[in-house]
Amino acid sequence: MAADDRRTRILDAAEELFAVDGFDATPTARVAEAAAVPKGLVFYYFPRKIDLLLTLLQERLPVPTKEAVSGVVRRGDPAASLMALHRRLGLDSHDSLVLRTIIFRESGTHPQVGAHLRRLRRSLVELTESALEQAVDWTSAKTLRRQAAETFVSVMLDHANARRTDGGGQPDVQGAASVVALALGAPGLA
Template identity: 50%
Template sequence: MDSPLQTAKAWSRSRRGKQPSDGDARTRILDAAEELFAGGGYEATPTARIAELAGVPKGLVFHYFPRKIDVLISLVDERTVVVEEEVEEEAEAVPGDAVGALSRLARRLPLRASPAMRRILFREADTHLSVRERLSRLNAEIIRRARFALELALPGGRGDAARLEAAAATFAAVLLYQESICLLTGHHIDPDAVAELIAHALH
């Protein structure tokens, strides 16, 4: 009985010139996985369903991704980016405007990912380390930016590090709540209102 890799190679030879390139096939596999994982979840999605939606033999999926978890890891690594840029912080922080600083951060969440990938991140965070690590980086980056913005926006803001850290972590929690619970339930918390509460508490 042929191995999945042998099956994939045989299929590639027989279809050469009639199907998209290997890179296109890999992209189609990831596209299909993104759609299915976002819709039904990683655990509920069999590899055969990914292959079917991608329009490739199941063996070709194993050629690129020896384990199903490798598909999820590749999606997270390649299709989600936590933006860590010092230059953006300057635009978010304005002296004397703590509310505006936090509101701008809320509108410019440092995550580059499709709506489907955002659902995958929050859906799979409890069970897969690679996803949890990406969310941890996002949380840390939001806290860092919020603290930086508050330090510049509040008079004497650098003097009470513990309060600033708590305020920044609270705002990060609200933004991540928006990204996760709101997508699932539609419940919405106004980040601008939370920004006002935090700024008022810090004065």
């Protein structure tokens, strides 16, 4: 069995167990058992239990980079650009639902997780602001663009969180994109 395979199985098991039972309630022995590896191997790859959680977040729910905006901007159409960015980021995809469960649950009790969540949100706002700046053909104030980006990111995160909890009445991301475009003074929208 390859080392990468064992490490991946440990991460897979930890992700599932942390999502169901929580980080603090999941002993490393259960992670090792679920991954079908010796407990010592868990500590070989992840010297502290928190390292296991942080690796999950860094590798499986990374902070997006500027490349995420590449190819999503529709010049002159900020609403379409926001929707393309939303699809590219995939915050409401099934793959990230489990990790979002973990990150929102653990962010209040583990400062490192809260820091990851803040970096993630800050990056999302910066990427959204960049997409808006590139999409808008007309001049808009930097403060307004930042507020528009923060608003749209809040709706995206709320939408993703509603999907995570399978809540009804999910936020209307398309509607939010249209409202943001209107706020920026997009011509032809009313």
